[in-house]
Amino acid sequence: MDTITPINPIAIDLGPLQIHWYGIIIGVGIALGLYLVVKESQRLGLHQDTFIDLLVWAIPIAIISARIYYVAFEWSYYQDNPGDIIKIWNGGIAIHGALIGAVVTTIIFAKLKGLSFWKLADIAAPSIILGQAIGRWGNFINQEAHGGEVTREFLEGLFLPDFIINQMYIDGTYYHPTFLYESLWNFAIFALLLVLRRKAMLKRGELFLTYVITYSIGRYFIEGLRTDSLMLTESLRMAQFISIVLIVAAIAFIIYRRATVKDQKYYTDSV
Numbered sequence: 001m002d003t004i005t006p007i008n009p010i011a012i013d014l015g016p017l018q019i020h021w022y023g024i025i026i027g028v029g030i031a032l033g034l035y036l037v038v039k040e041s042q043r044l045g046l047h048q049d050t051f052i053d054l055l056v057w058a059i060p061i062a063i064i065s066a067r068i069y070y071v072a073f074e075w076s077y078y079q080d081n082p083g084d085i086i087k088i089w090n091g092g093i094a095i096h097g098a099l100i101g102a103v104v105t106t107i108i109f110a111k112l113k114g115l116s117f118w119k120l121a122d123i124a125a126p127s128i129i130l131g132q133a134i135g136r137w138g139n140f141i142n143q144e145a146h147g148g149e150v151t152r153e154f155l156e157g158l159f160l161p162d163f164i165i166n167q168m169y170i171d172g173t174y175y176h177p178t179f180l181y182e183s184l185w186n187f188a189i190f191a192l193l194l195v196l197r198r199k200a201m202l203k204r205g206e207l208f209l210t211y212v213i214t215y216s217i218g219r220y221f222i223e224g225l226r227t228d229s230l231m232l233t234e235s236l237r238m239a240q241f242i243s244i245v246l247i248v249a250a251i252a253f254i255i256y257r258r259a260t261v262k263d264q265k266y267y268t269d270s271v
Contacts, residue, residue, distance in 0.1 A: 022138040029134035033127030069097020073230040118205030125211040133186035147176025147225035185218035216243035
């Protein structure tokens with residue numbers, strides 16, 4: 001039997017104040033994302049404070065909505081443990097819930113400021129997927145969002161470093177590092193979006209919709225490996241169902257708008 005000590009999820013312990021790695025990692029993702037959107041918004045003619053003003057509202061609302069989404073689908077547990085609802089530092093936030101909150105907030109913000117929602121969404125898309133790629137490492141620290149059982153030999157065959165293999169050893173069993181699969185997929189999408197936004201080929205809104213499509217494709221397949229999925233029914237995973245809906249809707253919307261809306265602005269056009 002292997003004897004492996006997992007990474008302590010608490011980064012800093014000051015007695016009554018504990019700072020968790022999960023929160024630090026999420027914070028790093030937000031900070032890098034904010035830096036990118038501010039630089040890009042300036043390049044495209046938006047005031048540098050536009051996204052700062054937006055994120056003041058969008059980030060907390062996205063986190064709250066992500067938690068509400070997760071709790072709603074795990075209500076059988078939380079109705080008997082209401083004190084755990086606020087314990088977000090232990091994990092348990094759903095990206096689809098976060099996106100719902102962020103999109104609704106951005107739509108309202110854009111209308112109030114007289115800006116294009118699609119322009120804001122396009123600028124934010126690379127930062128969103130970068131934040132997701134980084135945030136998955138919070139799941140790694142918490143030993144959550146993993147897949148089914150595997151052997152250590154399987155993990156070593158993936159040429160993973162020991163610190164990842166060891167952290168995938170949970171209660172006497174090794175598991176698929178699905179957090180890593182999704183993180184790598186998200187980093188690849190991030191790189192793709194950075195390339196595409198420099199090309200005069202995407203109409204306004206299509207960079208964000210490309211993010212939606214590519215992320216959903218990866219999430220659909222990776223979700224099938226996970227053991228902690230939120231379930232829509234006994235046999236249907238909620239994230240897979242949402243992914244299919246988003247892929248179809250985003251592709252259909254791009255085709256419809258290209259066919260019916262004339263003189264659409266390109267991503268690279270000024271505000």
